[in-house]
Amino acid sequence: MEKIVSLCKRRGFIFQAAEIYGGLNGCWDYGPMGVELKRNLKEYWWRKTVQERDDVVGMDGSILTHNSVLVASGHVGGFSDPMCDCLLTKERLRADQVPAQSGMGFFYTGAAKKDGSWNMEKEYSVLVETEKQADKARKTAAQYYAQLAGKDVSHKEIELQGERMEPVTDSTMYNPANGSLLTEAREFNLMFKTTIGATSDENDPNATGWLRPETAQSIFCQYKNILDSSRVKLPFGIAQIGKSFRNEINPRNFTFRSREFEQMEIEYFCRPEDGLRLVDEWLEKRLSFYDEVGVPREHIHILDVPDDERAFYSKKTYDLEYEFPFGIQELEGIAYRTDYDLTCHQKGSGRPLEYFDEETREKFIPHVVEPSAGCDRTVLAIICEAYDEEELVDDKGKKDVRTVLRFVPRIAPIKAAIFPLLKKNEEQVRIAREIEKTLQPWMTVFYDEAGAVGRRYRRQDEVGTPFCITVDFETLGENDPSLKDTVTIRHRDSMEQERVAVKDLLHWLIARVR
Numbered sequence: 001m002e003k004i005v006s007l008c009k010r011r012g013f014i015f016q017a018a019e020i021y022g023g024l025n026g027c028w029d030y031g032p033m034g035v036e037l038k039r040n041l042k043e044y045w046w047r048k049t050v051q052e053r054d055d056v057v058g059m060d061g062s063i064l065t066h067n068s069v070l071v072a073s074g075h076v077g078g079f080s081d082p083m084c085d086c087l088l089t090k091e092r093l094r095a096d097q098v099p100a101q102s103g104m105g106f107f108y109t110g111a112a113k114k115d116g117s118w119n120m121e122k123e124y125s126v127l128v129e130t131e132k133q134a135d136k137a138r139k140t141a142a143q144y145y146a147q148l149a150g151k152d153v154s155h156k157e158i159e160l161q162g163e164r165m166e167p168v169t170d171s172t173m174y175n176p177a178n179g180s181l182l183t184e185a186r187e188f189n190l191m192f193k194t195t196i197g198a199t200s201d202e203n204d205p206n207a208t209g210w211l212r213p214e215t216a217q218s219i220f221c222q223y224k225n226i227l228d229s230s231r232v233k234l235p236f237g238i239a240q241i242g243k244s245f246r247n248e249i250n251p252r253n254f255t256f257r258s259r260e261f262e263q264m265e266i267e268y269f270c271r272p273e274d275g276l277r278l279v280d281e282w283l284e285k286r287l288s289f290y291d292e293v294g295v296p297r298e299h300i301h302i303l304d305v306p307d308d309e310r311a312f313y314s315k316k317t318y319d320l321e322y323e324f325p326f327g328i329q330e331l332e333g334i335a336y337r338t339d340y341d342l343t344c345h346q347k348g349s350g351r352p353l354e355y356f357d358e359e360t361r362e363k364f365i366p367h368v369v370e371p372s373a374g375c376d377r378t379v380l381a382i383i384c385e386a387y388d389e390e391e392l393v394d395d396k397g398k399k400d401v402r403t404v405l406r407f408v409p410r411i412a413p414i415k416a417a418i419f420p421l422l423k424k425n426e427e428q429v430r431i432a433r434e435i436e437k438t439l440q441p442w443m444t445v446f447y448d449e450a451g452a453v454g455r456r457y458r459r460q461d462e463v464g465t466p467f468c469i470t471v472d473f474e475t476l477g478e479n480d481p482s483l484k485d486t487v488t489i490r491h492r493d494s495m496e497q498e499r500v501a502v503k504d505l506l507h508w509l510i511a512r513v514r
């Protein structure tokens, strides 16, 4: 993972947000390569989900969200994670992710400053693996009490009181990083709240707005407008790609858990009797999609979420999980959510959200199947999957390692790089620039004339460019007249080369990068 994070920074895929100011935790900026990769992913998702289907339409909802929407959906009351704080470092942890630990607990009833100027009765404990680590436990405890004594007190000035030892089994009360006691778990709402308009009262519910925690809610809110304006009939879907925000307690694993991220969501509305069948159909569709963007299905784990772990309103949920270098983690959830969401909004808004079936003359609230994918997580999975280090041996037996991102061409940030073999050769430069201009309206290409051609290939390998086009002496008709007006195309993965006529280049490439 370290190598991937470093390549992403070095080659302009992903940077930490506000890095020059020390970084904004949980936020990331995509650089020139990253933005192309992400756009290609989103555009392919849109093409497969909306453009190539008759039964799905798109929308683009606002990020600022009305308080009542998220009250009705249950987010204001219940979109929270349990959190606890380390008493020593104040680090905040997800209480449900603290591993159960066993060992020797050192308990203290209080502490005093050695010069007698301060005394505190407050129970504290530290967990260490074995009794032999008593000094470590005492140091941690003394640091904690020193903090309570005042900011300039060193732990060496502290005398611990009432020490007792006791074995502790399977406890989630201690910070695994330092053995310090954690606070009791508290619920922490994950949404970012804001005040809308020039009001002086921050608590005025009419002025309260939220940054949306998922794109889904604006789809439910606009379902009726879309139904009335688009002549869609059940079953049909509404798709949306956009930013969502969650004040995650522990953003981590690079972009995997961020505070600002993009989702690609579909709400597929259907008749109640079709929900269970459709959730399986979507599972297949989504697995094929991952395959087509370079995350093979053999590397995706399908978790059929058990009854006691599903949301109470869901009748079936699949989690698609990917083998990231830091563990197997969720990429996408596909949930059959019954009529829960539309029923909540019908109640919350007082507006009828039923569907009128002209054939059966019945009115009912449609059920919904929701494939909800994370765009940033998919980008990360694509990069992890593409990353390769290949050992090469040259003609003289010298070994070398080539770093290459083996993106599928349709997702690669740059589709083709164009080189004149020699930058001093005016005719080669002219033809290479002309090829660049011909290809630019159709795809992202990159012109490079700096350095030896082998070095230029390697730079493109590192950003995953599938094809490098070189204009050489043969292109000019020198050496072999039959090769006039052809170029060399070097393939990233096999490193093999072939010649293609300049006039055929555009079609040759389009057939390979769509």
Ligand code: GAP
Pocket (backbone or CB within 6 Å): 213, 214, 215, 216, 246, 248, 255, 256, 257, 258, 259, 260, 261, 262, 263, 265, 330, 331, 332, 333, 370, 372, 373, 374, 375, 376, 377
């Ligand atoms: N509308 C349903 C919904 O939002 P979710 O499982 O909370 O469901 C869907 O989110 C997807 O959004 C996840 O599978 C994940 O890919 C992405 N996602 C959620 N939280 C994220 C975060 N903090 N950082 C990056 N991606 C996240």
